[in-house]
Amino acid sequence: AQTVTQSQPEMSVQEAETVTLSCTYDTSESDYYLFWYKQPPSRQMILVIRQEAYKQQNATENRFSVNFQKAAKSFSLKISDSQLGDAAMYFCAYRSETNFGNEKLTFGTGTRLTIIP
Amino acid sequence: ETGVTQSPTHLIKTRGQQVTLRCSSQSGHNTVSWYQQALGQGPQFIFQYYREEENGRGNFPPRFSGLQFPNYSSELNVNALELDDSALYLCASSRWVGKNIQYFGAGTRLSVL
Numbered sequence: 001a002q003t004v005t006q007s008q009p010e011m012s013v014q015e016a017e018t019v020t021l022s023c024t025y026d027t028s029e030s031d032y033y034l035f036w037y038k039q040p041p042s043r044q045m046i047l048v049i050r051q052e053a054y055k056q057q058n059a060t061e062n063r064f065s066v067n068f069q070k071a072a073k074s075f076s077l078k079i080s081d082s083q084l085g086d087a088a089m090y091f092c093a094y095r096s097e098t099n100f101g102n103e104k105l106t107f108g109t110g111t112r113l114t115i116i117p
Numbered sequence: 118e119t120g121v122t123q124s125p126t127h128l129i130k131t132r133g134q135q136v137t138l139r140c141s142s143q144s145g146h147n148t149v150s151w152y153q154q155a156l157g158q159g160p161q162f163i164f165q166y167y168r169e170e171e172n173g174r175g176n177f178p179p180r181f182s183g184l185q186f187p188n189y190s191s192e193l194n195v196n197a198l199e200l201d202d203s204a205l206y207l208c209a210s211s212r213w214v215g216k217n218i219q220y221f222g223a224g225t226r227l228s229v230l
Contacts, residue, residue: 004159037221042223043205043223043224043226044221044222044223044224045160045207045209045221046221047218047220050218091159091160093159103148103150103165103172103173103211103217104150104162104165104173104175105150105152105160105162105209105219106162107159107160107161108159109157109158109159110158110159
């Protein structure tokens with residue numbers, strides 16, 4: 001079974017600075033997807049960024065980028081120019097490559113990010 | 118906004134009762150997944166429905182059951198509620214094509230007293 005570990009329960013960063021959230025995972029599969037989701041106090045899980053394991057290039061979405069190290073099974077999220085609206089719980093998630101009946105997401109325990117004005 | 122809506126927003130039940138939670142999928146999505154998120158934890162996969170049939174299940178007992186309707190909306194039913202069932206229940210919809218992304222609703226907060 002796959003597992004996802006987020007070792008930082010809480011992180012804080014000054015507004016406009018850069019912060020990196022860590023995630024490691026364990027799997028025996030070679031094809032899979034990794035995600036970062038953001039959950040603000042409104043509770044709705046919002047997709048931040050997605051990485052396909054077969055792609056060597058790290059995914060980027062505006063101020064959000066990942067450092068994907070497949071051999072090390074590491075998937076960190078970097079947030080540049082942090083904004084007050086970035087404050088939320090951030091969850092790292094794993095999903096197998098399409099395997100009929102195995103579409104579930106496996107989540108880590110989350111990192112609470114606080115933005116200091 | 119993802120277009121996935123869940124009802125009700127909050128619910129209070131007593132131990133032993135039964136509860137039904139509802140989820141309306143985003144337009145064009147034919148797959149619905151349900152997750153349980155206990156306080157301070159990440160979501161745990163309950164099960165998934167595709168074209169009205171259960172398609173994958175997590176480590177949850179049979180008293181957790183579901184339905185998907187022809188319009189792809191879904192229900193989660195929990196019988197014989199236990200105190201540990203208190204959690205946020207999240208619904209996510211997606212299209213059954215390769216590399217699909219799950220879009221989440223805002224969840225239903227269930228409290229079992």
